[in-house]
Amino acid sequence: MDDLDRRLLDQLQRDAGQTLHELGELVGLSASAVQRRITRYRASGLLTREIAVLDAAKLGGMLFVVLVALERESHEHHRRFAERMRGTPEVQQCYELAGRWDYLVVLSTSDMARCRELGDELFQRDDNVQRYETMPVFDAVKTGLAVSLS
Amino acid sequence: MDDLDRRLLDQLQRDAGQTLHELGELVGLSASAVQRRITRYRASGLLTREIAVLDAAKLGGMLFVVLVALERESHEHHRRFAERMRGTPEVQQCYELAGRWDYLVVLSTSDMARCRELGDELFQRDDNVQRYETMPVFDAVKTGLAVSLS
DNA sequence: GTCGTCCACGCAAAAATCTTGCGCTTCGGC
DNA sequence: GCCGAAGCGCAAGATTTTTGCGTGGACGAC
Numbered sequence: 001m002d003d004l005d006r007r008l009l010d011q012l013q014r015d016a017g018q019t020l021h022e023l024g025e026l027v028g029l030s031a032s033a034v035q036r037r038i039t040r041y042r043a044s045g046l047l048t049r050e051i052a053v054l055d056a057a058k059l060g061g062m063l064f065v066v067l068v069a070l071e072r073e074s075h076e077h078h079r080r081f082a083e084r085m086r087g088t089p090e091v092q093q094c095y096e097l098a099g100r101w102d103y104l105v106v107l108s109t110s111d112m113a114r115c116r117e118l119g120d121e122l123f124q125r126d127d128n129v130q131r132y133e134t135m136p137v138f139d140a141v142k143t144g145l146a147v148s149l150s
Numbered sequence: 151m152d153d154l155d156r157r158l159l160d161q162l163q164r165d166a167g168q169t170l171h172e173l174g175e176l177v178g179l180s181a182s183a184v185q186r187r188i189t190r191y192r193a194s195g196l197l198t199r200e201i202a203v204l205d206a207a208k209l210g211g212m213l214f215v216v217l218v219a220l221e222r223e224s225h226e227h228h229r230r231f232a233e234r235m236r237g238t239p240e241v242q243q244c245y246e247l248a249g250r251w252d253y254l255v256v257l258s259t260s261d262m263a264r265c266r267e268l269g270d271e272l273f274q275r276d277d278n279v280q281r282y283e284t285m286p287v288f289d290a291v292k293t294g295l296a297v298s299l300s
Numbered sequence: 301g302t303c304g305t306c307c308a309c310g311c312a313a314a315a316a317t318c319t320t321g322c323g324c325t326t327c328g329g330c
Numbered sequence: 331g332c333c334g335a336a337g338c339g340c341a342a343g344a345t346t347t348t349t350g351c352g353t354g355g356a357c358g359a360c
Contacts, residue, residue, distance in 0.1 A: 012202035016166075019317065030339050035318070037337095041204075048203045052162035056297045058196050065247060065254050082291045094292040097215060099285035104215050104254075110300040135249035141232045142244040143295060147206045150260040169346060180310050185347070187308095 004029065006149045008037060009047075013146040016050045056140065061108055063092070063137035064115050068103040068123060071130040081128070090118055112136075154179065156299045158187060159197075163296040166200045206290065211258055213242070213287035214265050218253040218273060221280040231278070240268055262286075 007027045011018070020031035020038075027034070041047035056063060070077060078096070085094040085105060093106040105122075109115045115134070123132045157177045161168070170181035170188075177184070191197035206213060220227060228246070235244040235255060243256040255272075259265045265284070273282040 009202070009204060013204060014201065015199055016202040017200040020319095021317080031317085032319075032340080033338060035320095039319095044208070046205055046208050048205050049165055050167040050200055050202050051164065051295065052159070052166040052200050053198045053295050054159060054163060054191075054297050055196055055198050058194070059297055059299070061297050061300075063245065065245060082289075086292050089296075090298050091292060092294055092296055093290075095213065095215060095287045096289040096291055097285040098288055100283070101285065103291075104285075104287075108296070108298040110298060114300075133250065135247040135251065135254075137245045137254075138248055139232075139246040140243075141246055141253075142236050142241060144242055145201065145203050145293060145295065146239075146242055146258070147204050147209055147211050148240050148258045148260060149209065150211075150264075170348095171346080181346085182311080182348075183309055185349095189348095 005037065008034065009041065010146075010149050012038070012047070013144075053143070056108065061110055062112065062115065063140065064107040064109065065135045065137060066103075066105040066107060066119065066123070066132055067101040067135075068105060068132045069100075069130045070102045071128045073102070077128050081126070084122060084126075088118070088122065090114070091122075155187065158184065159191065160296075160299050162188070162197070163294075203293070206258065211260055212262065212265065213290060214257040214259065215285045215287060216253075216255040216257060216269065216273070216282055217251040217285075218255060218282045219250075219280045220252045221278045223252070227278050231276070234272060234276075238268070238272065240264070241272075 004027055008023065008029075011023060011026055018026075020034045023029075024031050024034045029037075038047065068081075070081065081103065082094070082096070085091045085103075090107050090109050091105055092108045093104075095104045096102065097104055107115055107118055109118060115136075119132070119134055123129045154177055158173065158179075161173060161176055168176075170184045173179075174181050174184045179187075188197065218231075220231065231253070232244070232246070235241045235253075240257050240259050241255060242258045243254075245254045246252065247254055257265055257268055259268060265286075269282070269284055273279045
């Protein structure tokens with residue numbers, strides 16, 4: 001993991017749609033060298049996948065942020081909760097937290113009503129959820145999954 | 151925006167690395183038809199960009215969730231705050247919220263110390279930030295930017 | 301009904317990109 | 331100094347993307 005890797009990965013996090021040649025010019029490598037590095041990232045699991053980013057606003061959808069505190073915190077309870085989050089398509093993101101709350105969940109739904117339904121289904125009905133707080137998102141100021149490569 | 155579009159976009163949100171032919175098989179179109187639709191998504195701004203997703207854990211980085219409440223809520227104050235978030239590379243995501251908190255910020259840093267520095271720089275020093283609460287992320291249960299296409 | 305237009309499709313050729321074999325250089329261990 | 335491993339660029343070969351073209355269905359005007 002040298003400086004070339006960092007620059008390349010940083011570039012890929014920003015825009016993975018460029019050609020190998022373009023990427024090569026940006027970091028100072030030939031297309032084939034770039035390609036071999038990317039293959040290595042993929043093989044090592046460092047580069048998980050490539051995804052298309054859609055404009056949520058243009059689709060008329062809404063986002064909600066939900067903070068969740070569990071009642072009991074056993075390993076099994078956590079596993080079950082996580083599994084449910086992973087299995088629900090409207091759950092865009094879910095993080096297990098340290099601190100006052102146990103989970104942060106980001107929901108992407110078509111409207112408010114669907115959010116309420118989901119809240120009911122995922123949190124209200126689960127008697128291991130002690131309390132949860134739902135906040136609608138006014139505006140997605142910045143989105144992305146880019147990790148700091150310092 | 152028909153059913154084919156929804157299935158195609160859904161697929162692209164999950165994995166944009168497939169060939170047009172593969173995508174075509176999944177939704178029942180030829181490669182060229184798939185391509186023409188994707189070109190349309192791009193032109194209309196619906197498809198913003200394609201990005202590589204890296205495994206944060208494999209890079210040894212940490213994630214933090216920060217909830218922020220502002221002191222004064224004028225348009226200008228919001229604009230300034232948002233601009234600062236957009237301009238900070240370690241700010242992975244930032245959402246303006248309705249409810250008890252004004253912003254949710256996701257930070258990606260190399261370590262705890264850097265998070266503290268950032269918190270200081272971005273929130274502590276800003277006298278329009280009334281209060282903020284930082285929570286380290288134990289585990290990224292689910293990540294992505296996939297929007298519900300109902 | 302039927303004509304004409306529009307739009308999206310599939311097919312296939314052309315263009316572009318990705319992949320891989322090869323020879324070269326660099327670097328570290330012995 | 332010599333050897334092997336690792337990474338590079340170049341260029342040929344394989345694959346994918348892009349585009350031109352002809353076809354067929356939907357729809358409105360007549």
